[in-house]
Amino acid sequence: MTDSSSNAVLGIFRANAILEERFTGALSAVHGLALKELLLMLYVQRAPGSKLSRVDLAKRLHVNPSTVTRMTLPLEKIGMIAREADARDARLAYVTLTPSGEERLNEAFATLNRMSADVFQDRWSEEDIEGFDSLLQRIAPHSYS
Amino acid sequence: MTDSSSNAVLGIFRANAILEERFTGALSAVHGLALKELLLMLYVQRAPGSKLSRVDLAKRLHVNPSTVTRMTLPLEKIGMIAREADARDARLAYVTLTPSGEERLNEAFATLNRMSADVFQDRWSEEDIEGFDSLLQRIAPHSYS
């Protein structure tokens, strides 16, 4: 049956739509950060040296580099992130977190953690969640390059 | 650990981005239909009576009704879908599939099936896929209303 595959893929699309909807509203209301802004900052925080060029950030977010350029403008304006040059390569413009940006990110991520736990609250064991996550990793491995 | 929950949620976001990217390009190139257009038509095909009002379609697609209005315009223009009125309620504008729309949908869905199977080709048993899908159904049940 090839149908189980497409059912699963359609299920991912639907789950994504529902979760994005739910999380974006809550995060924006509570922390003033869109979900996508949180993810941008989270990737910066987790990157080696806590900095990322706009192109690398675009790869992680699966968006066009121009989108990163535009997303970083308001975040820099409100002091969440900063721009840092590279000593060797003048083309690079790293994104870094400011102290208050890191603080805000941690608060927002705590909310995301709580909301994520809510998603799995009913009928999910810890093993269910971890098994589910490891299946997701097979489909979408972290492929930073 | 609340982290397994957020890992899983972030995994859904990432898997969605990767799959949407991959599928949209291929479907558009081969069948001239964007992934979102295919999904729109698929929901129509699967609806009771093979017709759906714009509002019901919007709920299934998790988009604003105005987006459905706009997406249906070019699809109607190229003869994939048609508009049908309701005998009792003059507000309703059903979306239906034309014969050639149904034909195109079936071809495109066959491609989606093949691409979906590719996603799970390595390291997945049929039970893995079905188990994964049933976990997704817990997160995102079909809740048509």
Place this chain on the structure above:
DNA sequence: ACATTATCATTGCATATGCAAATATATAGC
């Protein structure tokens, strides 16, 4: 029957985002 409220579809407006071009800088080949 009438007035109020709810629902469906559409439109105006603002924002978001991909693509291609432009610019600046770096790298590779010779």
Place this chain on the structure above:
DNA sequence: GCTATATATTTGCATATGCAATGATAATGT
């Protein structure tokens, strides 16, 4: 060292999409 090519970022333009307002119709309450 010079030229050609590649990479990083930004900008212009076109398209996509959410939100709020509008108009049409239906349903509800009295």
